[in-house]
Amino acid sequence: MGQCFSWSAPPKRQRRRYPFAAAYRSNAFAQPYPQTVTPIYPRTAPAAYNPQLPPASPWPWAATPRTPVASWNIPPTIVINPQLSTQRNRHPFLDWDTSQPASNATARYGAVTHPLNNYHLGQTATSPPLSSMIVSLTSTAPAFPPRPIQAATNLNWPWDTIHIERSDGAALRVGDVLHAIFRHLAKDLSHRELVAMSGEEWDRVDRNFPFMIGLTAVQARYTSFSPSSSEEFSSASRSVKPGLIAAGIVSAWTWAATLLQSSAVAYKYGISGPWWYASGATIQVLLFAMIAAKLKLNAPFAHTWLEVVGARWGKAAHLVFMFFGLATNIIVSSMLILGGSATVTDLTGMSTIAACFLIPLGVAIYVVVGGMRSTLLCDYTHTTVLFAIIFTFVFTVYATSDKIGSPSKMYDLLTTAAQQAPVSGNAHGSYVTMRSKNGLIFGVINIIGNFATVFQDQAYFQRAIASQPSTTVKAYLLGGLAWFAIPFTLATTLGLSAVALRNDPAMRPLSAADVSAGLPAAAAASALLGKAGASALLVLLFLAVTSATSAELIAVSSLLTYDVYKRYINPAATETQIMRVSHLMVAFYALVIGLAGLIFFYIGVSMGWLYTFMGVILGSGVAPIALCITWSKANRMGCIIGAAAGFAAGIVAWLVTTSTLNGGVINVTTSGGDLEMLAGNLASIGVGGIIATATSYIWPEDYDFESTRAINRPAPASTESDEPKEATEKEPSIEKKVQEKAPSVADSFDAVEVEDELDPVALNKAYNFAAWSSLVLLVVLILLIPLPLFFASTIYGKAGYTTWVVIGIIWTFISAFSVVLYPLWESRDALGLISKGIIKDIFARGSGKYVEPAREAA
Numbered sequence: 001m002g003q004c005f006s007w008s009a010p011p012k013r014q015r016r017r018y019p020f021a022a023a024y025r026s027n028a029f030a031q032p033y034p035q036t037v038t039p040i041y042p043r044t045a046p047a048a049y050n051p052q053l054p055p056a057s058p059w060p061w062a063a064t065p066r067t068p069v070a071s072w073n074i075p076p077t078i079v080i081n082p083q084l085s086t087q088r089n090r091h092p093f094l095d096w097d098t099s100q101p102a103s104n105a106t107a108r109y110g111a112v113t114h115p116l117n118n119y120h121l122g123q124t125a126t127s128p129p130l131s132s133m134i135v136s137l138t139s140t141a142p143a144f145p146p147r148p149i150q151a152a153t154n155l156n157w158p159w160d161t162i163h164i165e166r167s168d169g170a171a172l173r174v175g176d177v178l179h180a181i182f183r184h185l186a187k188d189l190s191h192r193e194l195v196a197m198s199g200e201e202w203d204r205v206d207r208n209f210p211f212m213i214g215l216t217a218v219q220a221r222y223t224s225f226s227p228s229s230s231e232e233f234s235s236a237s238r239s240v241k242p243g244l245i246a247a248g249i250v251s252a253w254t255w256a257a258t259l260l261q262s263s264a265v266a267y268k269y270g271i272s273g274p275w276w277y278a279s280g281a282t283i284q285v286l287l288f289a290m291i292a293a294k295l296k297l298n299a300p301f302a303h304t305w306l307e308v309v310g311a312r313w314g315k316a317a318h319l320v321f322m323f324f325g326l327a328t329n330i331i332v333s334s335m336l337i338l339g340g341s342a343t344v345t346d347l348t349g350m351s352t353i354a355a356c357f358l359i360p361l362g363v364a365i366y367v368v369v370g371g372m373r374s375t376l377l378c379d380y381t382h383t384t385v386l387f388a389i390i391f392t393f394v395f396t397v398y399a400t401s402d403k404i405g406s407p408s409k410m411y412d413l414l415t416t417a418a419q420q421a422p423v424s425g426n427a428h429g430s431y432v433t434m435r436s437k438n439g440l441i442f443g444v445i446n447i448i449g450n451f452a453t454v455f456q457d458q459a460y461f462q463r464a465i466a467s468q469p470s471t472t473v474k475a476y477l478l479g480g481l482a483w484f485a486i487p488f489t490l491a492t493t494l495g496l497s498a499v500a501l502r503n504d505p506a507m508r509p510l511s512a513a514d515v516s517a518g519l520p521a522a523a524a525a526s527a528l529l530g531k532a533g534a535s536a537l538l539v540l541l542f543l544a545v546t547s548a549t550s551a552e553l554i555a556v557s558s559l560l561t562y563d564v565y566k567r568y569i570n571p572a573a574t575e576t577q578i579m580r581v582s583h584l585m586v587a588f589y590a591l592v593i594g595l596a597g598l599i600f601f602y603i604g605v606s607m608g609w610l611y612t613f614m615g616v617i618l619g620s621g622v623a624p625i626a627l628c629i630t631w632s633k634a635n636r637m638g639c640i641i642g643a644a645a646g647f648a649a650g651i652v653a654w655l656v657t658t659s660t661l662n663g664g665v666i667n668v669t670t671s672g673g674d675l676e677m678l679a680g681n682l683a684s685i686g687v688g689g690i691i692a693t694a695t696s697y698i699w700p701e702d703y704d705f706e707s708t709r710a711i712n713r714p715a716p717a718s719t720e721s722d723e724p725k726e727a728t729e730k731e732p733s734i735e736k737k738v739q740e741k742a743p744s745v746a747d748s749f750d751a752v753e754v755e756d757e758l759d760p761v762a763l764n765k766a767y768n769f770a771a772w773s774s775l776v777l778l779v780v781l782i783l784l785i786p787l788p789l790f791f792a793s794t795i796y797g798k799a800g801y802t803t804w805v806v807i808g809i810i811w812t813f814i815s816a817f818s819v820v821l822y823p824l825w826e827s828r829d830a831l832g833l834i835s836k837g838i839i840k841d842i843f844a845r846g847s848g849k850y851v852e853p854a855r856e857a858a
């Protein structure tokens with residue numbers, strides 16, 4: 001919303017107005033000052049701001065003696081800082097779309113445009129310094145000379161006066177003024193005022209929105225969030241509530257493997273498979289709650305975890321860990337594509353090559369259009385349908401199917417299957433025992449691999465970044481516990497059905513390769529429900545694959561944008577360039593994973609193989625990365641060497657074990673064995689963890705996390721700061737100035753809100769809560785429950801098995817409530833807002849479009 005402004009001093013001291021203009025981005029205009037120019041600024045600025053000199057360049061006016069500011073003599077003399085002035089040809093021309101945060105403003109001189117960085121925002125706004133002032137938003141230029149301001153006429157809004165005051169009595173700075181204007185325009189808009197806006201005004205707002213689809217269009221029209229800002233695109237303005245974040249975590253963590261590999265291990269090892277799959281991949285999400293709390297504490301404005309590594313340890317560490325980060329994303333994405341395309345081909349006959357490309361490209365479209373928030377909203381809808389389909393399978397198998405229909409019948413069929421083909425390594429060859437040697441080996445591999453894919457995957461950091469700081473921990477604990485039910489219950493249903501129905505004529509026989517490709521679930525779904533079952537599984541898989549792929553696309557896009565493009569190619573990137581590159585990187589990465597899926601498919605690497613392999617090459621980065629973000633003593637060189645040495649040790653251990661156990665034959669089949677993968681996984685995570693931890697104890701750093709907290713930190717416009725002082729002590733280089741003008745999240749926050757949300761005491765408390773609760777859950781899930789059952793060699797009777805199944809079903813219900821109904825409840829206000837807007841659009845005159853008065857989560 002473009003405005004023009006006039007200035008006046010506080011009411012008691014003077015009421016005379018002075019012109020000041022903020023222009024449309026696309027429609028700059030000048031509001032001339034009187035021609036009498038007296039270089040008096042600054043005169044009596046407080047010490048903290050002294051001396052107030054403009055930067056040496058690139059401003060053309062700095063070429064002249066650096067006494068820059070114009071004033072005019074109408075007592076008491078007030079000089080507006082040139083950052084706020086609009087005097088064409090003499091001073092930079094403020095170019096600001098006031099519907100965007102002040103950080104989007106640019107100062108323009110002729111054809112040269114520069115962002116307003118922290119240095120500029122920290123300068124005193126007026127001379128003499130004033131601690132309060134009134135800014136009037138007016139519909140026409142008020143004076144000097146009385147010339148109408150083009151394109152800003154006919155505004156007749158009632159909220160035309162902003163009183164800006166610093167509570168500490170210090171002088172107002174440029175940032176204070178711009179932030180106050182932005183907050184005022186963003187918040188003080190009642191519905192009545194909104195409705196009173198003319199169509200022309202809305203047209204101006206509309207020009208800021210790009211093309212959007214579906215949910216994104218609804219979000220943009222009826223809420224205050226616009227995916228046209230890079231902050232919203234990559235971080236959903238860091239305002240998302242815990243239920244929706246939890247749904248996003250569930251959805252990003254529900255891979256094709258979660259449905260297919262979990263069922264495959266149920267098929268191979270019996271009931272221990274689903275348990276180890278679920279618990280061995282839940283604990284990492286729970287433990288990640290600690291990392292998330294530390295991230296909010298130590299780098300609250302970072303976009304990516306690699307930014308944190310780079311800020312703390314510099315370029316070498318940044319590049320080394322970028323390898324691990326991108327390798328993680330590529331492996332996870334490839335598994336998604338492999339699992340998705342294998343099942344699509346199996347159930348529909350579609351070409352695997354086509355499926356490899358169609359899945360990521362389809363997802364890329366909605367990611368580009370909607371960004372992070374739409375990804376989360378799609379995650380939510382996907383999770384909802386996902387639970388509905390899981391319940392369909394559960395009730396078919398355990399209640400209605402004439403082939404199985406009850407836990408008791410399932411138990412009988414599993415017992416028969418074990419008699420016909422006992423499971424090697426299981427107590428009495430039974431399917432209904434936790435005593436499963438291979439199940440346990442898989443459990444260990446699973447735990448290690450999933451540490452890597454949570455702790456090194458930007459997708460999970462991204463959800464921590466997108467969440468409200470105060471509720472991040474809650475979101476991760478909720479998300480982790482809710483997710484457990486998906487593989488556990490689905491595999492206990494479909495994976496075991498594939499065993500139970502082995503003698504059923506409708507059940508197709510499964511080869512070892514089919515099992516490795518994750519096909520037992522599809523075979524069971526078809527045998528149980530025919531075409532309907534195949535379709536339901538296809539939909540289930542489609543939802544899982546698309547939302548997890550969308551998480552990967554946006555995660556890699558963020559890494560490539562912020563950690564490659566912005567860090568190494570164009571540190572001065574503008575908001576527009578960042579958005580453009582983010583979009584391009586989504587499309588680029590969609591192609592990359594299509595190709596990766598294709599390559600793995602042709603060399604015969606299946607989803608199951610990759611799933612057990614991921615810890616071999618990724619495991620060594622887990623401890624170093626966790627230590628970097630959470631521990632002040634972590635040693636840089638020790639962590640880099642630990643990651644590299646662990647990587648080498650993992651590969652060597654894996655290959656040597658393969659060769660030793662298979663008479664020197666190393667190929668895809670021999671290297672995919674349980675023990676071979678176990679050796680590689682253990683060596684990788686073990687060596688990486690031991691070296692990183694030991695060196696950090698021997699040569700501890702004493703790091704204060706200041707440089708990571710400074711990543712993208714906005715100018716604290718309403719508090720005292722040393723930035724102006726820094727600027728005067730050491731003139732910032734052009735590059736530094738431009739870097740500081742990252743499109744910053746905090747520009748979209750109220751300063752007080754930021755302070756409250758990032759209160760270190762509260763965040764430390766959240767960290768402690770995350771630490772003890774996740775450790776307790778870890779002990780329960782992977783030690784207290786499974787190990788006594790393993791060592792006691794318990795084989796369940798019918799009642800025991802039924803209880804096991806019922807607990808799974810109850811857990812699934814609770815999960816569904818947590819990530820399907822709870823997000824609706826917590827977003828009831830936003831939903832009400834959207835409903836009202838839609839109803840008004842359809843049934844009433846005028847526009848139902850709405851801008852929320854304050855920034856709240858969707």
Ligand SMILES: NC(N)=O
Pocket residue numbers: 253254255257258281450
């Ligand atoms: N996300 C997993 N490991 O299913």
